[in-house]
Amino acid sequence: MNLVAHLPVIVIMMPLIGASIAFVAGPRRAPLVTVATAVLTIAPVAWLGARVLAEGPTRYEIGGWGGPLGIVLVADGLSAAFLGLVAIVGLGVTLYATGYYRVATGSRPGPGHGLYWTLWLFMWSSLNALLLTGDVFNVYVCLELVGLSAVALVTLAEGAEPLRAAMRYLFASILGAMTYLLGVALLYAATGVLDMRMLADSLGPSVAAETGLALMVAALLLKTALVPMHFWLPTAHAAAPSPVSAALSALVVKGSFFVTLRLFLDVMPAGYLGGADVLIGVLGAVAIVWGSIQALLQERIKLLVAYSTVAQVGYLFLLFPLARHGGEVLSAALLGVLVHALAHAFAKSSMFLAAGVTLKRFGHDRIADLPGTARRAPVIAATFALAGVTMMGLPPSGGFGAKWLIASAALASGEWWWAAVVLVGGLLASAYMFRLLAVFMAAPGGRPLPVGGVRTLRTEWVPLALAAASFLLVLAVPLVTRLAEASAVVAQAGGVVP
Amino acid sequence: MTVWLPVLLPVLVGVTTFLLGETRERLRVLVNLAGAVLSSGVVIALVVRAYDGAVAGSSVEMLPGLALSLEADLLGLLFSAVATVLWAVTLVYAFGYMAHAENRARFFGFFALCIASANGVALSADLLGLFVFYELLTLATYPLVVHSGTDEALVAGRRYLYYALSGGAALLLGVVWLYAIAGTVPFTPGGALGAVAGRTGELRAIFALLAGGFGVKAALVGLHRWLPGAMVAPAPVSALLHAVAVVKAGAFGMVRLVNEVYGPELATSLGVAQPLAAIAAITILFGSIVALRQDDIKRRLAYSTIAQLSYITLGVALCSPLAAVGAVAHLAHHAVMKITMFFSAGSLAETHHIKRLSALDGVGHLMPATMASFAAASFGLAGIPPFAGFFSKWPLGAGAAESGQVWATLLFVTSGALAVGYLAPFLVRAVRPAAAAREPGAESDPRMLWPIVIVGALSLVLGLLAGVPGSPLDWAARAVAPSYAGWSPW
């Protein structure tokens, strides 16, 4: 059997197998299994990426069954980039979780401990499948799997608040999934195919197909928590256990965004949904401003970070109005958005993980009560500072690269207002990040903070490493560029600028 | 690759300082001093090469088609040398000043990062690099401004950030826009926009954005409000950053912008240089007049800085070669003089708890060497020969006159008179008999005293040697001459 040909399947199966073993292995050995799985998953992902770089997009038909009936997996530069992201952040989250849960429960496994590992690996596997799947119905399946496991993970936190948040999340998840399914049905009725490549060939002017796709997009926007459909995100992300929050904010929202990207760039011809792309862009702009303002007003770190996600997700959707222009504008914007997705994922996961450490060490995450953190917990402060630089889009962080590319694309297209939005967003991000950092730098009040014995390598250095990765992501841009070039859209658009 | 060293060495020092932690004092001193001396050596070596006409350059690709390029030209090296050499001096002072302060590792670490950023600003070969380091400078300075962690410091820090980051955003927009219409714009003496000179509307807007961005750090009036507040920072920060590295980054950006991005000719024909000159002129008057009434010593000096920085902006905005030479020379001269003053202010505050001008009576007898250095710097700032300041003010004024802009000449001399107005009270009070008997005190810690004496002496020496090749004046002349085709300082 040619292993290389089966890489996409391996990428999906690896975490799934890990999940099963972790379930069987029991709470005591599950962390080890999960770490091993995380490490092992990196290899096929990297291999797949290398192959995509070398040979271009590959298509894999499970069991040799082609479309329209068989399950088709597609690996191109875009999916490779996101898979890589999930693998790296996933590893970080896993390492962190081993420390987090040990700390959380002491020697005795507590609630949530055992199930976490299985659910997390299961979600990982579903996410990988989502990123690789080549037909729109399987997207639905994967979305459901990711959504359900995510909801389950949120409920792992103790207390009533996480449960309420999880219910809200579940509601959004189901609402989205149903709408998406409705859209798929309409689309199938109109075209008779579900395979993305075949869809791309057979899409014509048809009200049913257009309505179906519009519904699918609406559902995906809900799942990506684009303002004003973000109602579920802040509570869910803030209430979940920190490793879960990190994975949700950094990875899960990117999954549904990835599908939106696929639909717009690979499936639909340009302008197929009329002015929808501009509408989405406008919502993205609103999200940047609204999310940032809300982040600025929050009084707890985790809520601040969650609202920051609402804002940062907005940048991703600026791609669509710019993509209309095609050519260099499209490729610059796509690269920018890609870099942004990566940078945000690193930064956001590190911030949630660091917030988790703060909670554990100080017993709370109320911003106003954390003066002097920079002195008592310099690593946490450094984490927030480095990640914050990415949020603000200041050089040399990945966020800067992303903003630069998006702004240049906007200016090159003549629609300078998108560039203005990007800059305003950066300023607002500075405002909310420095609000936090200023408190950290403040002289500690007379009151000593409780210092728990939780300062382990894993729980503090992992987020710092992730934050550093986001800070230095500019160095990885050449690689991301090559990956972007290995995706169909950019290849058509004539390569990445300039 | 050598050209990266002035940036990388301080980064290394900074990171090492963080990692060494709070307690390893000796090692920290050693690492910082060694780093500063080594960086100074590298910069000086680069200067020697640049004087011979060999310009070192190097670039690293950052985004597709966008490289982070450094180039050790004379103009950049002037700023870099000022920042790096004075870093070494300031370190010694800071070791004395911060001897009993908290969070020293953090302080010295960020201090080094500031210098790295300033060197990056200085040596960047194009606007992108300049922007990148400009923003880093903002970030690295913030922890130093809020170092004490008091409410006052936090408020000042917040204001600093709002101003600096808004300026950064304007700058970013300007740079992206410029790159969108003109591609990469390497700094080219005399201007690099010949090919797109026809797009006047856009170029004007971009100029406004870029000048606005640099204007924040250069503390143009209206954008200056962060600077007096930022004086809550420890004295070495006020001295090196708010007199040398940070604010000069803005002024330096102006020089690059006018001379080497737009070029004096295009800036004049677009009609963008004149408004900039007008704003700078207003700033000079504003800063000088407000400074006249400040009681808080550091605030008085801060307003003086606001005025003096605009000498540089006005000097380049006049688009007269001689004035530009003066502007660039002033970059160095003002640095030396103002750092002396801030050091002295820090010593007064730290050793004798004197923070207000009205408490200064008789201090000259208490700290003769400190106040003598302060006097030397004051004379320089007022533009009195043979102190350094005169040798930048002269070309500034003569250059303005030469290009027919007599109003600017009058402005420079007026500002000189106002400088006497706001500096003389220091000296007058210092030599006046004290109202109440002062407790017997003396000069400050030698680690603080000697740096003051050295930079104070430099205020004189740089003036005395102004005609010697390698002096800031000569250096500035060589650095500016290429921007004005057909003009030679000799």
Next chain:
Amino acid sequence: MVDGLVRAIGSGAFLADDLAVTFGVLFSAIWGISALYALVTVPSDERGRLFAYFVPAAVGGIGVAFAADAVSFYLCFALMALPSWGLVTHPRTAEAHRAGTAYLGVTVLGEALLLAALMLLAAEAKSIHLAELRGALAAAEHAGVAFALVVAAFGLKLGAIGASGALPLTYGTAPAGAASALAGATVKVGVLGLLRLLPLGEVVPDGWGAAVIVLGLLTAFGAAALGVLTTTPKAVLGYSSASQMGLVLIGIGAGLADPAAGSWAIAAAVAYSVHHGLAKATLFLGEDVVRHATGHFRRLALAALVLPALALVGAPLTSGFVAKYALKHAVHDAAGALPHLAGTLLSWAAVGTALLMLRFFVLLMQEPVDQGAGTVGGAAAPRRAAAVLWASMLALVAGAAWLWPAGWAADAAHSAFDPTSLFAATWPGLVALAAALLARRLARGAVRLREGIVPPGDLVAGATRVVSAWLAPVPAPVIAGGRTRATGLPRMLLEAEGFWTVWAVAAGVFVVVAVVLVLVAA
């Protein structure tokens, strides 16, 4: 074009032409004797403090005569003028401090104007050599501005009308040894500067000469009027200096008005500088000697003081007569109505000077004996040395009439015995004497008033008071920190977000977005 400025300004240049030597010798003599006088009269515990300022001021004050380029000139000028602040404020009284502030203000203003003038001219001449600056003035692009700056800068130093008050103000508080140097030497730097920068004997734009003549007339008469109305001997001497410098301005104005008068104008300016410098320094030292003397010696000293006073009035066989001789030549050689008018008025100016001298003597005689340091009558050694120094000054004044070129001096001496000029030289003094007696008869006792009609320092002092009041330092604003709980707009925004996230609202919003998307798409 090759521009030498940058390279040149780093290097100072000095020269010793006739002008430089004349002024250099004059300044050296005055500064030297004044220094010795200060050394013997100032208490030993204050000497260090005084000479810390005196020495640099003297170095600058003498060096300025030899400066050949703009930078050296400005350097020496500043080196002389700024440390002089320490001379003015030496007594450390509130009055001295105020005087020092006024002095500093006027000085700094003058230096700023001078610097501007030098910069303008240097840019025009592409050089910094004073000779070339002078050559470039008349034809400069901004000739009018440059000219105005030059005249204003040195006018301030000379105590031209408007700034006349600065002179009495500063001399009033400085120790005698310092005041004599300030009055004798530093004021003359203004003359030197005008001679260095104004192209006398060359064609200059119309109106320049007239402007300077008018300024000179106003100064000569205005300062005399102000001086008569003041109430301390030193203040009278100060206004007298300003008045005399007005005469110099008239001469220079004549030289500007007509190139033909140039050489006599220069001669007059130099002659006045030497003559007035020596005479005024002697008067200041004499005032101090008299104040510290009693009895016979006091009377003797008062009598000796008549010599420099007569010289100032321009009595025959004094240096003042020689100077006036040159001045008259200059004014007469210049064509035009204004110079001639000025020529007519010169004698009346001498009346003013004579009145000032009379006033000076009246006030001086009323001065109480200063008992502070040992008086000469009491035979304290330092005061004797002071008297000797003063006597040497007197000798210089007496001899000064014979310092001039042989032909010229002989000519002047000859004319001194010409009945017409003898009369011309003496009637102003007689008129002044008569006027003084008349005034004494009419307003008996008025001269005894300690508070005069003119406050010491007139305009300058007033301006200084106003500016000083405004300059009183204001403390830094107090910054309050901290952040309270969200209220107002932030509260509203938070509540809006809360409403948004109600389930039903959220579901509704989603439906709306989906519908809109569908509508847009289809």
